[in-house]
Amino acid sequence: MSTYDLIIRNGTIVTSFSESKGDIAIKNGLISEISECGGLKGTCLKEIDATDLHIFPGLIDSHVHFNEPGRTEWEGFSTGSRSLAAGGVTTFFDMPLNSFPPTINKEGFELKKKLASQKSIVDFRLWGGLVPNNLNDLEDLYHCGVIGFKAFMSPSGIDEFQNADDITLYKGMEKIASFGSILAVHAESTVITEQLAEQKRLSGKKSALDYCESRPIVSEIEAVGRILSFAETTGCKVHIVHASSSKVISLVTKAKEKGVDVTVETCPHYLSLSSDDFMKIGPVAKCAPPLRDADEVEALWESFANGEVDIIGSDHSPAPPAMKQVKDNDMFKVWGGISGAQTTLMILLEEGYWKRGIPLKRIVEATSANPAKRFGLYPQKGNISVGSEADLAIINLNQLYRLSEEDLFYRHPYSPFIGRTYRGKNVTTIVKGKVVFENGKISSKYETIP
Ligand SMILES: NC(=O)NC(NC(N)=O)C(=O)[O-]
Numbered sequence: 001m002s003t004y005d006l007i008i009r010n011g012t013i014v015t016s017f018s019e020s021k022g023d024i025a026i027k028n029g030l031i032s033e034i035s036e037c038g039g040l041k042g043t044c045l046k047e048i049d050a051t052d053l054h055i056f057p058g059l060i061d062s063h064v065h066f067n068e069p070g071r072t073e074w075e076g077f078s079t080g081s082r083s084l085a086a087g088g089v090t091t092f093f094d095m096p097l098n099s100f101p102p103t104i105n106k107e108g109f110e111l112k113k114k115l116a117s118q119k120s121i122v123d124f125r126l127w128g129g130l131v132p133n134n135l136n137d138l139e140d141l142y143h144c145g146v147i148g149f150k151a152f153m154s155p156s157g158i159d160e161f162q163n164a165d166d167i168t169l170y171k172g173m174e175k176i177a178s179f180g181s182i183l184a185v186h187a188e189s190t191v192i193t194e195q196l197a198e199q200k201r202l203s204g205k206k207s208a209l210d211y212c213e214s215r216p217i218v219s220e221i222e223a224v225g226r227i228l229s230f231a232e233t234t235g236c237k238v239h240i241v242h243a244s245s246s247k248v249i250s251l252v253t254k255a256k257e258k259g260v261d262v263t264v265e266t267c268p269h270y271l272s273l274s275s276d277d278f279m280k281i282g283p284v285a286k287c288a289p290p291l292r293d294a295d296e297v298e299a300l301w302e303s304f305a306n307g308e309v310d311i312i313g314s315d316h317s318p319a320p321p322a323m324k325q326v327k328d329n330d331m332f333k334v335w336g337g338i339s340g341a342q343t344t345l346m347i348l349l350e351e352g353y354w355k356r357g358i359p360l361k362r363i364v365e366a367t368s369a370n371p372a373k374r375f376g377l378y379p380q381k382g383n384i385s386v387g388s389e390a391d392l393a394i395i396n397l398n399q400l401y402r403l404s405e406e407d408l409f410y411r412h413p414y415s416p417f418i419g420r421t422y423r424g425k426n427v428t429t430i431v432k433g434k435v436v437f438e439n440g441k442i443s444s445k446y447e448t449i450p
């Protein structure tokens with residue numbers, strides 16, 4: 001008779017391609033058996049009854065800014081990873097900024113890796129940066145094991161992480177293609193956004209609406225078109241992050257049809273908040289690209305439903321509260337970034353599954369299977385199958401609750417979603433077989449923040 005570390009019984013197991021009831025046995029951090037309910041024979045150290053609950057592969061959040069080292073007071077791996085665990089996320093990919101130093105060379109990578117290994121309670125990978133003057137560091141970063149490279153096409157808001165000019169992009173992409181790696185891009189046009197911002201400044205216009213108008217959808221379309229042409233020429237794999245509009249997504253779809261190796265991410269905030277919400281909620285909802293109007297939000301859901309959105313990432317990019325407050329009535333001066341690491345799944349369940357009838361399989365695909373596939377982690381991650389890592393989120397789809405500040409594990413517990421009501425809550429999170437979140441709490445072993 002087998003002995004297991006953990007058995008989860010009677011849950012509905014959801015993957016990107018199937019949904020069925022069953023039991024899951026875990027040993028040494030891996031899924032060692034899956035059977036029909038009641039079919040598992042053997043003993044175990046711990047058992048979880050998942051009757052009436054759904055089991056998803058743990059989410060993979062391929063886009064967070066935890067800002068450690070250097071700006072740990074903005075977030076950090078301890079608080080950031082706990083918020084992910086609460087939200088059912090079992091792996092994150094940390095962006096190469098806004099940490100100091102940024103992850104643009106081997107030293108920066110090793111330092112961040114050490115800190116994340118000590119402090120994170122979920123699994124992680126690190127992005128490397130492509131910035132002007134670090135072309136000679138890309139190969140080292142690749143050998144360090146970066147999950148991919150990230151570049152900005154417009155200013156990042158952080159002096160030590162400069163946006164890449166076209167030559168840096170093009171040459172960087174030639175190199176990245178030579179290793180078979182991938183470039184993720186923040187695609188907004190510097191020319192368009194800076195000219196429009198300057199016009200607003202000269203006419204004294206600084207409201208939330210003015211900020212949105214200074215970063216129109218066409219600015220994303222122009223930048224995405226440019227990066228796609230570089231991708232076609234260099235053969236470099238490209239991943240467009242935080243597309244705010246279905247118009248950007250369809251540009252990517254057309255490029256895929258032409259054979260360009262490109263994928264696209266959008267974020268829960270673009271799917272659940274509009275520019276009108278931004279006017280009402282204020283600076284906590286400021287991000288770049290900005291929130292769009294309600295018709296755009298609906299069109300983005302269409303792109304999500306029909307599979308054109310490959311990946312959902314949170315783009316969790318917090319800052320200290322003082323930087324998220326309006327000073328001099330000027331929205332342009334507020335830090336651009338939304339805190340969303342903890343809320344991805346609940347938003348997709350409420351707004352997608354419950355309100356718009358999006359199948360759970362599609363949600364699993366965009367939050368887990370696709371990021372695992374795109375970044376070379378599938379099927380060890382992103383799936384529930386024998387031999388895959390036991391990264392799981394156990395979800396009560398019917399649990400109704402109102403999000404409050406006390407629910408948030410962030411270093412600074414603000415969020416544009418506070419006060420909203422959601423159906424569907426992650427109740428237990430398992431990372432490589434270890435229960436890190438249970439019954440609405442971080443497991444006692446991980447409670448103390450280092
Ligand atoms: N420096 C940042 O963290 N920027 C982020 N800020 C946003 N999206 O508002 C981003 O991903 O571009």
Ligand SMILES: [Zn+2]
Binds near residue numbers: 186241242288
């Ligand atoms: Zn960005």
Ligand SMILES: [Zn+2]
Binds near residue numbers: 317
């Ligand atoms: Zn980001």
